[in-house]
Amino acid sequence: xxxxxxxxxxxxxxxxxxxxxxxxxxxxxxxxxxxxxxxxxxxxxxxxxxxxxxxxxxxxxxxxxxxxxxxxxxxxxxxxxxxxxxxxxxxxxxxxxxxxxxxxxxxxxxxxxxxxxxxxxxxxxxxxxxxxxxxxxxxxxxxxxxxxxxxxxxxxxxxxxxxxxxxxxxxxxxxxxxxxxxxxxxxxxxxxxxxxxxxxxxxxxxxxxxxxxxxxxxxxxxxxxxxxxxxxxxxxxxxxxxxxxxxxxxxxxxxxxxxxxxxxxxxxxxxxxxxxxxxxxxxxxxxxxxxxxxxxxxxxxxxxxxxxxxxxxxxxxxxxxxxxxxxxxxxxxxxxxxxxxxxxxxxx
Amino acid sequence: xxxxxxxxxxxxxxxxxxxxxxxxxxxxxxxxxxxxxxxxxxxxxxxxxxxxxxxxxxxxxxxxxxxxxxxxxxxxxxxxxxxxxxxxxxxxxxxxxxxxxxxxxxxxxxxxxxxxxxxxxxxxxxxxxxxxxxxxxxxxxxxxxxxxxxxxxxxxxxxxxxxxxxxxxxxxxxxxxxxxxxxxxxxxxxxxxxxxxxxxxxxxxxxxxxxxxxxxxxxxxxxxxxxxxxxxxxxxxxxxxxxxxxxxxxxxxxxxxxxxxxxxxxxxxxxxxxxxxxxxxxxxxxxxxxxxxxxxxxxxxxxxxxxxxxxxxxxx
Numbered sequence: 001x002x003x004x005x006x007x008x009x010x011x012x013x014x015x016x017x018x019x020x021x022x023x024x025x026x027x028x029x030x031x032x033x034x035x036x037x038x039x040x041x042x043x044x045x046x047x048x049x050x051x052x053x054x055x056x057x058x059x060x061x062x063x064x065x066x067x068x069x070x071x072x073x074x075x076x077x078x079x080x081x082x083x084x085x086x087x088x089x090x091x092x093x094x095x096x097x098x099x100x101x102x103x104x105x106x107x108x109x110x111x112x113x114x115x116x117x118x119x120x121x122x123x124x125x126x127x128x129x130x131x132x133x134x135x136x137x138x139x140x141x142x143x144x145x146x147x148x149x150x151x152x153x154x155x156x157x158x159x160x161x162x163x164x165x166x167x168x169x170x171x172x173x174x175x176x177x178x179x180x181x182x183x184x185x186x187x188x189x190x191x192x193x194x195x196x197x198x199x200x201x202x203x204x205x206x207x208x209x210x211x212x213x214x215x216x217x218x219x220x221x222x223x224x225x226x227x228x229x230x231x232x233x234x235x236x237x238x239x240x241x242x243x244x245x246x247x248x249x250x251x252x253x254x255x256x257x258x259x260x261x262x263x264x265x266x267x268x269x270x271x272x273x274x275x276x277x278x279x280x281x282x283x284x285x286x287x288x289x290x291x292x293x294x295x296x297x298x299x300x301x302x303x304x305x306x307x308x309x310x311x312x313x314x315x316x317x318x319x320x321x322x323x324x325x326x327x328x329x330x331x332x333x334x335x336x337x338x339x340x341x342x343x344x345x346x347x348x
Numbered sequence: 349x350x351x352x353x354x355x356x357x358x359x360x361x362x363x364x365x366x367x368x369x370x371x372x373x374x375x376x377x378x379x380x381x382x383x384x385x386x387x388x389x390x391x392x393x394x395x396x397x398x399x400x401x402x403x404x405x406x407x408x409x410x411x412x413x414x415x416x417x418x419x420x421x422x423x424x425x426x427x428x429x430x431x432x433x434x435x436x437x438x439x440x441x442x443x444x445x446x447x448x449x450x451x452x453x454x455x456x457x458x459x460x461x462x463x464x465x466x467x468x469x470x471x472x473x474x475x476x477x478x479x480x481x482x483x484x485x486x487x488x489x490x491x492x493x494x495x496x497x498x499x500x501x502x503x504x505x506x507x508x509x510x511x512x513x514x515x516x517x518x519x520x521x522x523x524x525x526x527x528x529x530x531x532x533x534x535x536x537x538x539x540x541x542x543x544x545x546x547x548x549x550x551x552x553x554x555x556x557x558x559x560x561x562x563x564x565x566x567x568x569x570x571x572x573x574x575x576x577x578x579x580x581x582x583x584x585x586x587x588x589x590x591x592x593x594x595x596x597x598x599x600x601x602x603x604x605x606x607x608x609x610x611x612x613x614x615x616x617x618x619x620x621x622x623x624x625x626x627x628x629x630x631x632x633x634x635x636x637x638x639x640x641x642x643x644x645x646x647x648x649x650x651x652x653x654x655x656x657x658x659x660x661x662x663x664x
Contacts, residue, residue, distance in 0.1 A: 038488075040479070040584040045488025170636065200636050204589055205579060210389050210623075214630035217382040218374065239579050242503060243388065243510065259431075260492055260581060 030293060031085045032058075032286050035065040035078060035093040036118075042258055043278050044094070047118075050282020051092055054333060058290065067096045075103055087111030090293050092285035094118040098173065101125055101137075108133045114293040116285040120173060123346045127307040131300040135292040137308045138281055139344055142177025143184070145274045145313040146229075149253050150185035152317050153225045156251035156271035160192040161224030164215045166208050166237060167200040168229040175200070178229045178255060196222065201233045208236030216244060226252040231261035231273055238269055257316060265321050272317040275324065280331055280339055281311055287333040297336075305343035312339045359602045359617040362650045366621060370628035377631050384509060390623045391502070391512035392578070395571045396594045397601075397615040398523040399453075399564030404598050406557065407540045407607025408460070408467035410564050413571075413594055415478030416452050417587035420445040420572025422482045422491060425582025429495035432486075438498060445576075446569040452478060453565020457558030467561075482584040490583035493576060501577040512574055519567065523612040526563070536560060540607030597622045600650045621650055 034051035036044045048064050055062030065081065067074030074096045081089060091108070093115060095101045101121035108115045109130060117137045127134040153163065165182055168175030179198070186193050196219050201207035208228060215223060226241075228234035234254025241247045248269045254261050257275025264270035292299035299307070316324045331339065370377045396413060403410040426433045427441035437444070452474065459470040493499060502512040527533040535556045538546035547553050571590075576582045601618025603610025625646060629639045 038483070040483040040488050042489050167636075197630070197633070198636070199630060202589075205586075206575075206589060209579070210626055211630055213385040213389055214627045217376050217379065217385060217627070218631050218633075220376075235579065235581075258490075260490060263492070 029061055029088075030290070031061050031063060031081070031089045032290065033063040033065060033081055033089060033091045034282060034286070035067065035074060035091060035095075037067055037069055037094065037096060039064070039066060043256060043276065046278040047094065047282040050279040050284075051286045052282075053279070054283040054286045054290075057333060060290075069096060071096045071100050075100060075107075078104055079107055082107055082111045082113050085113070087113045089113045090286060090289040091115045092118070092282065092289055095120045098122050105130050105134045114289050116289045118281055118285060126304075128300075128304060132292060135289045135299050136285075136306070137344065138285055139308075139310055140276055140313045141310045141341070141345070142174050143181040144310075145315065146178040146181025146255065147185045148181075148313075148315045149255060149272055149274050150182045150227060152272040152315055153227055153251055153253040154185065154189060154193055156253075156317075157193070157225045159189070162194045162196040162219065162222045163225040163227055164196050164212075164219065164223055165198045165227040166211060166229060166233045167198060168203045168233075170200050175203075175229055182227050182229075193225075201228075201236070203230055203232060205232040205236030205239075208233035209240045212237040212240035213243075216240070216246075223250060225271070226250060228252065228254045230254055231256040231258040234270060234273070235260050235264065238264060242269075257314070262316065262321065262324075265316055265318055268318055272315060275314045275316050277311055277314075277339065279329065283333065284331065284336065284339070288336050291334075291336065305340070306337055308344040309337065309340040310342055310344060312341050356602070356614075358653050359600065359614055359621065359650075362600075362653055363617055363621050363624070366624055366628065366646075366650075370624065370631060374628070374631040377628065382627070382631075384513075386620070386623055386627055387513045387516075388510045389627070390619050391510075391516040392571050392574050393590070393593055393597055393619045393623065394516040394616055395519045395567055395574065396590060397597050397619055398519050398612055399567030400594050400598050401523070401601075401603055401610060401612045401615045402526075402536055402560045403467070403564050404595075404603055404605060405540045405607055405610055406536050406560050407543070408557070408560075409595070409605070410456065410471045410561065410568075411468060411591060412452065412456055412471040412475030412478060412565075413568050413591045414587040414589075415475030415482075416449050416565055416568035417572040417575055417590055418482045418582075418584050419452065419478040420449045420569040421576040421582040421586045422486065422584070423448050423582070424573045424576040425491035425493050428493055428498045430491050430493050432489075432491045436495070438495060439501075441498070442501075442570075442573050445573045446566055449569020449572060450562050450566040453562040453568070454558060456565065457561030460561065461554045461557050471561075479584055482582075486583060488584070490581040492581045499577050499580060502574055503577070512578065515570070515574060519570065520612065520616055523567075527612050532556065532559060532563075537608055540609075542608075593619075593622055596647060600647060622647075 032055045034048050036047055039045050052062055065077045098120045101117050102125050114133055114135050116135050119139050121137055127136050167179050186195055199211045201211055226237045231254035234252050238252050241250055251271035253272045255274045257273050261273040291297045400410055424441050424445040427435045427437045427444055429436045456471050456474050459465050460467045504511045506514055535551045538551050539553055575586050597618035598615045600621050601614035603614055
C-alpha cells in the first residue's frame with residue numbers, strides 16, 4: 001500500500017545516509033539502529049556517528065532513523081524496522097517526546113527486539129519492569145550540571161549581581177531541569193545574585209539575540225551575567241552583546257559544549273559550557289543493547305543503577321578548557337558503566 | 349503611485365499606538381539606544397519582506413524563505429575565511445551567496461509557472477530541498493566564520509548606526525524603485541489585481557512571475573548573508589522562525605494576501621510593529637506564559653485595523 005512504500009523510501013533514505021553500512025548483510029544478522037530528531041544539529045549528528053562507530057567495530061548492519069521532530073514518523077519508522085528485521089534488532093533511541101518511549105518499549109517487547117532510550121521517557125516507565133527487552137535508559141543530570149554551570153557563571157561575576165536567564169521550550173524536560181538547577185544555584189547565594197528576568201527563547205539563537213537586545217534596554221549595565229539553557233541561545237545572546245561592544249565584559253554561560261561555545265570559552269567571551277558526550281551515548285547505548293541482546297551479559301541481573309544512569313557532563317571553563325581539549329575521548333565498548341555518574345533521580 | 353487615503357496610514361497609526369503603550373509601561377523604550385536596537389533587529393526581516401511583498405502583491409506566496417536564508421548563510425560562511433573550507437573570498441562571497449538565492453528563486457518561479465504547481469507547494473518543497481542541502485553538506489555541524497572584516501557587515505557602525513541598518517535601508521530603496529519606477533513593479537500590481545485582464549493587456553505574466561520569485565530569492569540570499577555575518581556562522585537551522593515573522597509583517601503592514609493591494613513601505617512598518625511587539629513584551633515584563641497569546645491577539649487587532657478591506661472584494 002501507499003503507506004508501506006513511503007516508509008520503505010524513508011527507511012532506504014535513512015539507510016543510505018548511514019555510510020558505514022556494508023553492502024553485504026545477511027538476513028540473520030542482528031541489525032543495529034539509532035533513532036533521533038534530525039541530523040541537522042551537532043549533538044545528534046555526533047550521536048549517530050557514535051552508533052556507527054560501534055556498528056563498525058562489531059561488523060553489523062547499521063541504520064539511522066530520523067523523526068524530524070514528528071513522533072508519528074518516529075514510531076512508524078521504528079515499527080517498520082522491527083517488523084522488517086523480525087525483531088532481530090537493537091535500537092538506541094532518543095524519543096521525540098517522553099510518551100513515545102512507552103510505545104517503543106511495548107513494540108520491542110511484543111517483537112523481541114531490544115531498546116536503550118536516551119533523555120526522554122515517562123518517570124514511571126522503568127527498564128526493570130520491562131525485562132529483558134528494555135535494556136536501559138541513559139541521560140544527563142539536567143539539574144546537577146545546570147547548577148554547576150550556574151556556579152561557574154556566578155564565580156565569573158565575582159559572586160554577586162543580576163543575571164538574565166534564557167530558557168528552552170517551556171514544556172521540554174531538559175528545559176525544566178536546567179531552569180531548576182539555575183534557580184537552585186542562585187538561591188544558594190542568599191540573595192547576592194538576583195535573577196532579573198527569565199525568558200524562553202525556544203532553543204533558538206535568533207530569538208535569544210532579540211531578547212538579549214531588549215534586556216540591554218531594560219536593565220542596561222545591571223546585567224552582570226547571562227545564563228542560557230543551551231549553547232545556541234548563549235551564542236545568540238553573546239552576539240547581541242558583541243553588537244554593543246560588550247562581548248567578553250558580561251559573562252555568558254551555555255550548555256551542550258558546541259564547538260562555537262568552546263571557542264567562545266577559549267576567547268574568554270563565555271564563562272563556560274557543559275560538554276555532553278554524544279559519541280559515548282551513541283556508541284555505548286548500542287554496545288550495552290547489543291550485549292544484552294546477544295547474551296553477553298544478563299541485563300536482568302544488573303542493579304537499577306546500571307539500568308537508569310547519568311553520563312558524564314563536563315563543565316568547561318576558561319580554566320580547564322586546554323585540559324578538556326587534550327582529554328582522552330576513547331572508551332572501551334565492553335566497560336559499560338565506566339562513565340556513569342550515578343542512578344537517575346526524579347524531580348517531584 | 350497608489351492613492352493615499354487615511355486607511356493606508358493605519359499601519360503607521362498602529363505602530364505609534366503600540367510605541368505609546370509600551371513607553372507608558374517602560375520609559376526606556378524611547379531611548380535612542382533602544383531605537384537603534386529595534387532598527388538593528390529589524391534589518392534582516394526588512395530585507396526578507398522586500399522580496400516577500402512582491403510575491404504576495406502578485407497573489408502568490410513564498411514559503412522557501414527559511415530554506416534559502418539557511419542555504420545562502422551556509423554558502424557565505426563557506427566562502428569567507430572559516431573553520432571548515434579553505435576559501436577566503438572576503439566580501440566577494442556576498443555576490444555568490446546572493447546569486448545562489450536568485451537561482452533558487454528562479455527554480456521556485458519555473459516550478460510554479462511551467463509545472464503549474466501552486467506557489468504554496470512549489471516554494472514549500474524547494475525550501476525543504478534547500479534545508480536538506482544545507483544539512484547534508486555540513487553533516488549537521490555549523491561553519492564558523494573567522495573573517496572579522498566580513499562580520500563588520502553587521503557588527504560595524506557607520507555614522508553611529510550598525511551597518512545592517514544601512515544594508516536594510518539600501519534594500520528598501522531598491523525595492524521602492526522597482527515598485528514605483530519600473531514596468532516590473534506595475535505588472536506585479538496588474539497580475540495581483542486581475543491576472544486575466546493583465547494577460548489580455550499584454551503583460552507577460554509567466555515571465556513576470558518568474559522574475560518576481562528571482563527577486564525574492566535575491567533578497568532572501570542577502571538576508572542569508574546578513575544572518576551569517578550577525579551570528580558569525582552558517583548552519584541549516586539559522587533561519588528557523590524567520591518565515592512566520594516575514595509573512596506576519598507583510599500582512600500586518602496592510603498588504604493583502606489575495607494580491608494587488610499593498611506596498612513595500614507598508615511591509616517596513618509591518619516589520620517594525622512585529623519587532624517592537626517582541627521588544628516591548630520583554631521591556632514591559634509580560635510573563636512568558638502569556639506572551640504568545642498576547643502577541644497573537646495584538647497581531648489580529650493590528651491586521652484588522654491595518655488592512656484596507658474596502659479594496660478587497662473577498663477575503664480568503
